[in-house]
Structure formats: C-alpha cells, structure tokens
Amino acid sequence: MSGFQDNMRQSARGVGFLALVIAVGAALAIAEPRFLSSASLNGIARHMAANGLAALGLTFVVIVRRFDLSLPGVAAFAGMSMGAVIAAGAPLWVAVAAGIAIGAAIGMVSGVAISRFGLPDIVTTIAVGSICAGMAFLYTGGRSIFQNFFQVGITDLNDARLMGLGVSLWILLAIYAVAWFVMHRTRTGVAFYATGENPVAAHFSGIATKRYVALAYVLCGVCTALAVLLILAESGNAETNKGANLMMPAYAGVFLGAAILGGTSVLATLGGILLITMLLDGFALMGVPYYYSDGMISLILLAGVLAFSDTARGWLASFGIRRAFRRSAPGEKG
Amino acid sequence: MAAPILTASGVSKRFGPVQALQNVAFHVAPGEVHALLGINGAGKSTFIKILSGIIQKDGGQITVGGEEVHFRTPEDAIRAGIATVQQHPELVPDMTGLDNIFLGRESARRGLFSRIDQRGLERRAKALLSRFPVALDLTLEVGRMSAVEREAVAILQAIAGENTRVLILDEPTSTLTDIEREDLFALMGLLKAQGIAIIYITHQLEEVFAIADSFSIFRNGTCVARMTVDEAKAGRVSLADLMLGEAIGDIFPPRAATAPGDAVLEVGALCLQGDFDGISLTARKGEVLGIFGLVGSGCDELAKAIFGVTPPDSGTLRLRGQVVRLTSPRAALDAGVFLVPGDRRTEGLVLSRAALFNVPLANLRRAAAGRWSLRRRRMQGDARALTGDVALHPPSLTTPASGFSGGNQQKIVLAKGLYSQADVYIFVEPTVGVDIGARAKIYALMRQLSRDAAVIVISSDCDEVHGVADRTLALHKGRQVEPVSGVFSRDALLMAGIMGEVAQ
Amino acid sequence: MTMTMTKPAESHRHRTRRRLSRLITNLWLVAALVVLTALIASQRPQLLDPGNVVAVLKSFSIMVMMVLGLTWVIAAGKIDVSFMQVAALSNMLCAWGLSQGWGWWPAIGAGLAAGLAVGLLNGWLVAVMRLPALIVTISTAGLCASLAAALGKGTVIRIATPGPVASLLEPQLGGAVPLIVLPVLALAALAWFVQERLSMGRYIYAMAQNETAVRSVGIPVVGLTLLLFVFSAVCAALAGVILAENLASGQPMIGGPYLINGLTVVLLGGMMVHVGKPNILGTLTATLFIGVLFSGAALLGLPDYQRQIIQGALLLTGLVVAMLAARHHGERRKGG
Amino acid sequence: ADRTFAASLGWTTYDSGRHLQDGFTAAVAELGGSLTTTDAGFDARVQSDQIDSLVASRPDALFITPADAVAIAPAVQRAIAAGIPVFCADSAVPGSTVTTTAMSNNYGMGVHSCEFICKAIGGKGKIARVMLPQNESWDQRTLGMEWVLRGYPEVEIVTEWAFALAGNVTPRQAVDNILTSNPDIDAIWCAWDGAAVEGTLAARAAGRDDLIITGIDGGSQAFNYIASDTPLKLSMAQSFYEMAYSCVFYAHESLAGRNTPRLIVTPTYAVVKDMLQAGIPDDFDVPGRGAELGWVRAV
Ligand SMILES: Nc1ncnc2c1ncn2[C@@H]1O[C@H](COP(=O)(O)OP(=O)(O)OP(=O)(O)O)[C@@H](O)[C@H]1O
Ligand SMILES: Nc1ncnc2c1ncn2[C@@H]1O[C@H](COP(=O)(O)OP(=O)(O)OP(=O)(O)O)[C@@H](O)[C@H]1O
C-alpha cells in the first residue's frame, strides 16, 4: 500500500522501474526505430488492454494469497457467451452485462468453494476452469461466432479512438484507476491486504476475510470477462480458444511488477504488463519469431525478479557496492 | 570456574538503519547457567540467533571450546554442539511431538537418505523422557498442542542432540505457568549437572536469582554488565535499574481511589462445552478486573468466547445493560469490545506491515471517518500519537512489525486497541515477553484505560493479576473460583488458580 | 509426573466411525477408479480389451514419469510449472539431435542433460536465491517452450528410425502390457520407499509446513530443494524422451496439455492416503483414473469438451469427498 | 453383414472439424454401417492413444483426421499392422501405407492464393506473409507461395510472421504490427483464414481498405468478409465434407473387394466475391453441390 509503506523505499523502486522501462524502450527503439512511431505506441497501448485486465483480476487473487488457474476456462466461456448474445442480435451492452455476470458468477462459485468450504485453491480453480472450458462449446459445438459483430459495434472497442488514444486503453486506465483507488485508498483495500497477509489477525480485527477471498475471485472473473471482451473486439469473432493465452502474460505481469516494485499492487501490475507488452510488441515489430520472443520475455521476467530480489541485493552489497546501493534504496532491510 | 566453552567478542549486527548489536563481549562456562537480560529490543534474540547460525554477524569473533567458529547455517551451530530454543520455536504442526523432537536426527547417520526407525525413535524418546520427565503426549500432532506443550517439545528437541554443549533458551518461561517453570528449572538443573552450559533469556528477574549462576545485561545492543548472582546479591544491585539505565520504582500503578462506576459488561452463566462452564462476571468502568488461570484453565477460550471468535454454547452477555449476541469479532468490535489476544504474532498483528497499517486495522470506520475512503493524514496523526502513548521503540510507523522486538510488537497491538476506542478491553497475557520497564508502562496504560472503559486482564502470571487488578477471580479447569468475601490475597489467588480451592 | 505415549481412550462407536472415514480418505480414489472402470466397461467392454489396456498403460507410464518428481515438489510446498515444457524441450532436443545424425543414445543423453540443466537452474533460483518457485518456473517454462520451438523453427521434427525405447512401448505379456510400465512402476516403488521410509520423505512434508523449522534443526534444506527440482525436471525430461519415441517425432507443443492434467493428478492424488499431501501412491492412482477417464470418454464417443466437463466435475466432487472425510477423521480435540 | 466403422477425429471444432464430422456421419448413414467416433481435441498424443483404443475394438475400417500426422504415424502403423484398413482425411500420414488419403492440395492452395495476389498487384509490389509452420501440411502452403514468387521477381516479401497457436501474440496483433512497421505494403498472404479475418480487421482499423488479403480454409466468416467488400479478397475453400465422404465411400469399396485410390485430392474452390452473390453457402463441399452453385475447383 503505497501510503502505508516507506515512501522513500517505494520511490526508489519506482525510479528503478522507470529506468527499466526507458532502457527497454531505448533498446527496442535502437533495434527497430519504428518502435517509437505513434502507430506502434498506439498498438502497445491497445495490446496492453486485454492482458492488463486479466492481470488486474489476478492481482486481487494474489493479494489474498491465492491462485486462480481457471482464467482460460472462464475466458472461453464468457467469450463464447458474449459472442452468442451478440449473434442473437442483442445490443452490445447486453452482451457485456452477460459477460460480466458470467465472470462474476463463476468467480463466486470458486471463491465460495475456496473461502467458505476450504477447498484448495489450485485444484478447485483447475476443476472450475475445466468445466467452463467445456461449457464454452455448448453454444456452437466449437465453431466460431462472428455474426452481428460488425453491426453491434464491438470492434470499436478496439479500433475507435478517444483524444488520440485507443478506447481500450481508456477502458484499461479507467478500471485501473478505480482499482487503485479501492485497493490503496479505501477500507476495502486495507481489508484485502490484511486478509492476504494475516487472515487470522484480520479476522480478529473484525474483517470478514472469507468475504474478501470470495470477492477477489469474483473480481478476477469479472476482469477476465472484460479482458476477453477486448479480445473479441480485437479479433472480430468469438472462438473457444480465445483467452487461452491470457494466463501466462497475466501471471508474468503480476509477478514482474511485484518483484520490481516490491509487492503486489495495482500499479505494480500495470507496470509489469506495460513492460511485457512493450517487449512482445517490440519483438513482433521486428518480426522476431514467437519462439524467440517468448523466450526473451521469460528471460527478462527471470532477470527482473532475480535482480530485484533480496538475496541478490545481499550479494551485490557483499561485493562492495554496498554504499552506492544503500543510497539508491534507503530504508532497505539487510 | 572452568575455562569458557563459548566466547564472543566484538560481535556486531546491523539491520538496515538499526544497529542491533555493537561490539558485544560474552562468555559462558560448562555447567554454568547464565541469564541474558535486557529490555525489549536490547538485542538479546539477535545475539542468540547469531550464536545459533540463524543469522550471520557483521563482525566480531565467536569461539566454541577454544576454536574460532563461523556459523553459516543452523546446521553448523548444531554440529558445534549449540542447541537453541528460539523465542518463537519453529515446529512442524502436522508432525507428532516425537517426530518433531528428532527431526533431522532420525537416525545416527544424518542425511537425506537414512532410514527411519520409528521404534528406535520411540526408544530414544523414552530414554529422553526418563532423563527429563515431562508430562506430554508425544503421539499428538504439535499443531494440536497447547503453547506450553509446544515449548516443552522445543526444549526436548534442543536437548535431544547427544553432543549438546551449550543450550540456549530464549524466553522459555514466558508462556509457562509457575508449576511448569519449576519443571523447567529442574530440567535445567539436570542439564547443568551434566556440564552443559545454559544461556537463558528472561524478563522475570526473580528467576535470575532462582536459577542462574551469572548474568549479562544488554542495553542498546551492547553488553553493559556481566556479574555472578552472588556478586549481585552481595552488592544489592537492582537488575531492573541496570537494564533500564535508570531507577524504577513499583511497576504496578496505584489502585483506583474512587469506587467503580457502572457495569459495562455482564457475563451470565457462560458455557462452552469442554472449555468452561457457568462463568458469571461483571466488569465495571473505573476498575480493572483480573482473572488468573493456568494454561488450559479455559481463560483464553473465555476471552475468545466473549470476543465472538468461538461463540459460547449458552449463557448471556450484557453490554451496558443490553443483551447482545456476539457471533464474530466484528460484532464484538462493533459492540465496543476489544481483545488483546494472547498470541500476538498470529492473532494480533499483520507482521509484514508497519504500525501505520496495524494500528487502525480494528477500526477502519474511524480511519475512514465513517466514509469509504481513508482519511490518511488523520490516521497517521492518530497512529503517531498512540504509538507514542505506548512508548513504541523505535518509534517508527513504517517499519514492518516483524522488525520489532517481541515486547514492542505487543505495544503495537495495544496501540491498535487504543485506536479502536472500545468500552471493554480484554487483555490476554498482556506482558508475555515484555521487559520490566515496558511492563510498568502497560500497567499504567491499563489503569488509564479503566477510567473510561472496563478492563479485564487475563493472565497466567499470578503476580501480574494480583498487582494490577482491583478485583480478582481465578479460573480452574473451566470453573470460576471467587473469594468468599472481599478480595483475594496473592497467595489465595494462586491457590484458587492452581488447586481450584478457596483458602478460608 | 507421568509420561504418556499412548493415545487417549475412545468410545468404540467413535473409533469405528473414525476408522471408516480414515479408510475413505485413504482409498476413496481407488474405489472411484474401480467404479469408473466398471461403469465404462459395462457400456463399452472394449475398455478392458488388451489392445486398449496397452494404450491406457502406455499413457499412464508416460504421465507417471512426467509427474513423479512434480509430486514431491508440490508435497514440499513448492510448485513447478515448468515440467511439461522441460519434457517438450527434451523431446525436441532428442528429435533434433537425431535429425543431426547423433544417434539415439547421444540424443537421449542430450534430452536428459537439458532436464538436468533446467532442474539445476530452477533449484538454484528457488533454493539459493530464494525466489518464489511459481515465478521461477513460469519463466523457465517459457524459456524451455521457446527453445523447443526454436529447435524445429516452430515445426515438428520427424524421427525416422525407432530407438531403444520403442520395444518397451510394444505390447508384451499377453499383449496387454507395454514393458515400459515395469521400470516406471519400479521407479515409483522406489520413490514410495524413499517417501515413506527414508528421512527425506519426512523432510519433504515437514518443509511444506514449516520450512524454518526444518532449516533450524540443521537439515540441508537448500540441498533438498535443489534435489527436488532436479528430480522433477529429470523425470519430465525422461517422459519427453519416451514421448519422442512414442510419437516418432519431436513435438514442440506437446507440453501444453500436460500442465493442467499433471497438476490435476498430483493434487487429486494428494487427496488420498494423506489428505492435502501429494504422494506417490496417490499420483499413481489419480493418473490411472484420468487415463481410464480419457479412454472411456473416447470409447463412448464423447466430444472432447464433454470429457473436460466431466473431468472437472469429478475433480470437484473428489475434492469435496476428500475434504469431508478428512475433516471427519481429524476431529480429535485439541489437547485430547 | 453390417459394417462397423471407427473414426478418430483430431478435432471436431471450427468449421473444418464440423464439416469433417458431418461428412463421416452422413456418409455412414447413407452408405451403411455404424460409426464410433473419438475426439482428441487437437492433442496429438491423445489421438495416438485413441487410435490404439479404437484398434482394440476391431472396426472394419478406421477413419482418421490427424491432429498431427507425424505424431500419430506410429499408432497408424500399428493399426495397419493389426490388419485394419485406414482412411485418412485432411492430411497424409508420413511413412504409412494407409488405404486411401483424401485431402486438399496444400501446396496448390499456397500457389493459387499467391498467384492471385501477384496478379492483383500487377506483378510488382511489396507483400507480407503470415505463416503457420506448426505442422508439415500447413508448411506446404508456404512452400507453394514461395514457388510462385520465383516467377515474380518484382514482388518482394518485406516482412513475415511465423505464427504459433500457442504463442503470446494474436494474429490480429501480428498483422497490426506488420502494418505498423510496413505501412506501404500492398498485400498480405495468410496461411490460414484465422489470420486472414483478423488481419482484415487490422487493415480496416489502419485505414487500409485497399489492401489485398488472402486466406486458406474457407469458413463462413471468411466468406462473409469476402462478400462484404473488405480487404479479404480470396479464401481457398477446402472440401472437408467431401474428404470425409470419400473416405467412407472407399472404405465400402475396399471392403467389397474393389479397387481404391491411394490419394484423392478433393476440390478446393478459390472463393472470391463473385461466387458469393447468391448467398453464403455452408454446404458447398457436399459432393455435387459445388457444381450446382456453379463453382469450379481451382486446385
Ligand atoms: N529482522 C529484523 N529486521 C529489522 N530489525 C530487526 C530485525 N530483528 C531485530 N531487529 C531490531 O534489532 C533490535 C534488537 O532486537 P531483538 O529481537 O534482538 O531484541 P530482544 O532483546 O530479543 O528483545 P525482546 O526482549 O523484546 O525479545 C530491535 O531494535 C529490533 O527492532
Ligand atoms: N461509505 C461507504 N461507501 C461504500 N462502501 C462502503 C462504505 N462503508 C463501507 N463500505 C464497504 O465496507 C466494506 C469493507 O470495509 P469494512 O469492513 O470496514 O466495512 P463494514 O464494516 O462492512 O462497514 P461498516 O463498518 O460501516 O458497517 C467494503 O466492501 C466497502 O465496500
């Protein structure tokens, strides 16, 4: 919680993060000058949106110290459901509402099973995800849905611009702003963090911890549905494998951000996703085949986590650059 | 006295901005029981963590049996014959007491691939228990044991090693009752007789005279004095003064001068199957009610029942005359009841967070001034004021609670209680691990609180209960024991708590 | 002062009920396996046909190989989500080596060496550098997947000549058993012995509960963690090599489906014998269970998505049953 | 005697999977026999196991649509060794002597669609391509397109993207990036319709309605886009239904002791806007229906 932690320490990490973004950006711009073109930057902004929403949902779950492996399944089911609603001729907002409702309902099932009935989180979400992935086939038996997509205007969510920036970026920023406010400036946020870091003490402090665990899954489900909505907008159809690739970038974003900024938070996730999208787009722009670019991302995730870990700091300190380090990260422990 | 088995000189350790240890000199001889004293945060635990290889010193020298040693892992220390019971013993909850005791030395050949001989373990456990008789069901999983039983397992674990030359006990008595303390001292006597050096940390100064041969006093990360108990007796030295660096008078504040006010909390015939039965008591504004009970007497459970953690099976609760049902801590807090739990590390604090996070946690409504978003500036001001009131040391609002010494962690919980502005405060074992200076402050604080709220102090320390409370009762095996008339004397209270009898 | 090493007395009725629920927690999955097999076989007798049994046992063996090490990693309270990509990498490396004319043994060696290397990397990062296992293995999984795809430029690499494992995959012993199950089961039996009888097994479970406790009694936790990750990766690499033989090709995408199925069998298996603690016997049972389910679904002509729904529903049901039974036989009061 | 058949389908999803499955069921219903089908959900290893299982039930013939032809080759070999005639649809299994394979000419589809682009841009210009190197038959399409380019030295591939279904970049994003880094390209050749339809959206969003995009596979979404004047101009529509149908047909022939063809190249239609004037047909690949529609096979 930014206001709750040592501000100096936070800002030192923030500076480190900015430096990293600039360094990565510069490296990519040198390798491919068009990286800095407005089209490319716009592309990054747009491509960030879906992964960013999924990562945000995951952030809530990670804050209450749980995991959610049902992301792809939920995305598939919510995506196909929204597709079916659109194909049936309903207006866009009905489809979005249906998607959010489905995401929330599935999140509620997992959340209640985990918090209220004490089922283990990983297996439960695997099971729920598996069921959802299967249910995604119920509408068309697996055929893609594209009818009415143009008419209903869903592609505008991806293509339209508002004040020079893509609508999807605005959606992302708005949702992140709300999430940031809730998690870092309200009682709800304090309760979330307390639930994650010591559920017993939180319970003794009058916080309804089970409710917050369930809520985290509900929010994750909703965010996943919104993420897949943007994917549908991007690809102009609903297919059962939409969202299959949401999970790994989302986890990578949450953890990379947490490693760099020193804890799981809304801003850390945004930062992590920004870095990852920059890299993915930069490599794609250069035409680097996916099998190299995905590897590079993994490598960078690993290097980032390693470089910002406590142990590595201890090592650096023992190599005699302790003084310089202490200045750059005041208030840091051991 | 024989040549020292363990010496340290110039040992220092730094945690970020905190210089926890500075140039510490220390020695202990075989068969010597040496007490390590000092106020909370003086650096005692840090020092013994270095001795046991859990953390590494920044500088200085340590020798064992005359040879210089460098412990990089706990294994190194164990190999050198140093066994430690940490202040917060780490055990494996799902394993039985027996398996915990022999964890890591299941067979003679240490290592990952030695075969476990469960019968042999039982035999060794029997041998161990015959040397150091403790009443303990070792087939029970540690997670189901009480705090005392866990402490006993931890001590047995520490002394089970055959080559132990130095045994370090970090505040072993803080969770023990008087009787169990005697058992522990007997056990220490046995070890001493076998030539094992014992380093012993405590905040109970009278214990020093009962068991120790010598003592060191730590202050601000250095060892400021070392002498034998005989020297101290001869010189009429006040340990408390030495520790604090200033003179301290009576640690208990004067009792209330005025008559108690209205009843705030009335408990009527409260029952919880298996824990306590038919408890009736009244807590009033303007007085401190003391409840003395050994571990297992149902004290902790009673506190948790009132606080709504485990609602009682039957009985009534009245707050300010109204009957209430408190089915959760939240309901209790909303009704104005606050519990300072006995297990502060798991029940009281979010250790990974600073005071600024922990203090407002039980009253987020106040932190948000009734709204949804937090009033951060006001919250910070309140937290600063309250941590000042409890004399938190160091007075940092942004250091994670895990970075504070045990006693200071307790002070953060107290500040949290103050922040919640309750009408009824229930303190369970409020000064476990708290140094004498801070204890005086906490008692004074309770007294101060009692002016506007009802205060109940529940403790297994008879002196504490008797010293701080205006009115006392005892809990014995789940039943309450009250004085026939008037108030308990200290000895009558002790008898009531231990035997369940009212001395006439 | 007394010393007690005995359990407190219990009423007879209470004890039988506790025994019963303990039996349920121990063996419910075996019972479920038998019921499932019987149900499917009553509809499709081919399920028990030797040819089908061979197919089931073959994929059972590969799956067991894949998750044997993973079982312990998860039992130790860590996680390894790189195992399936390690298998993919070793699978591709093997095929690529063959396409470079290395011959089978060097190719297998290369595959296993890759597993060893990734295992060491994972173990070092988790044990020595104290990084969270999930992040570490997500990253190394990505790295392995990338390398695997890069080896074949994204394409499958064909293997023309059968290698030394091929004969193990052929049906033997009355046409119902591929020989491969024998070494795999032997390895699993060895692992079971280590887990149940040697101190290492005890330390693995202790680590999951309280690593500090294990560390502070001087058990080499770093070495143990390293060992667990190496074992997991090498097991998976071995599975990758067997897959190369089984599919006569290097398949860069082979890993994907194994993640969820691998976690499913380990965690589902962890719901029997010792509830909440992944163990070798549980993994074996759960693997066979999933194998029969897959085979049965195929024989019944269920589309893949229906199988997924059924699998998820069964998993959830299993969880609930195991949790209820565990709660029941765990009802021993504190201090009692 | 009534014939028992088994079909191991690598997938039953997407238009292709549905048409294949419909073809098998309809043909068996029409020509006689009973059919057991299995679905591997795109998992080659699962399909390999499923083939073994089906062999165990000893069908009179086995139909296969390979999820990955190379990976299931050993299983197919075992089926043949067990004396079961095997009929493959959609792709050939390397190194196996299956009775009949009915498939499209992947190479030819690549040739035709590239030819189309080269002609449309007047034999001169910059193009991009999105490839799908995941398996051999999809890779053939790329080879075909490269062959054509030999004849058009002035057509230059300025950028390309090798796609993976498991990668972290969607086809849409790939095409977005292609258009960002090369705003001046004239056409994009796509190895499958998935990239082509998402690429069409990318082109429209980038304001490149003049771009020419071609795809391969031919599903209703692609037809829709082609019919509604988007940059997607051509899709090479494969006759999945006919592949399945002819497998069943020749299984009967073979069981009756008559001769069967080793390889059937089923029709591929080069679907352009003109062919969709009368509506968007879903059954063009039912044998005979193409002729009724007036479609002429291109490959
Ligand atoms: N991990 C840590 N990080 C930061 N500071 C620490 C850490 N551990 C200890 N300290 C600081 O070092 C000092 C010494 O603490 P230590 O725990 O040794 O005190 P102690 O004498 O054992 O106190 P107590 O009697 O309360 O147990 C304290 O100021 C404490 O805040
Ligand atoms: N003023 C408010 N506006 C919006 N939401 C609120 C407000 N007050 C409380 N909440 C809700 O309360 C929840 C968590 O805070 P907390 O646990 O302190 O609330 P509460 O105890 O339910 O509220 P209260 O203490 O006011 O009854 C959050 O989910 C938050 O949405």
Ligand SMILES: [Mg+2]
């Ligand atoms: Mg201490």
Ligand SMILES: [Mg+2]
């Ligand atoms: Mg409240």
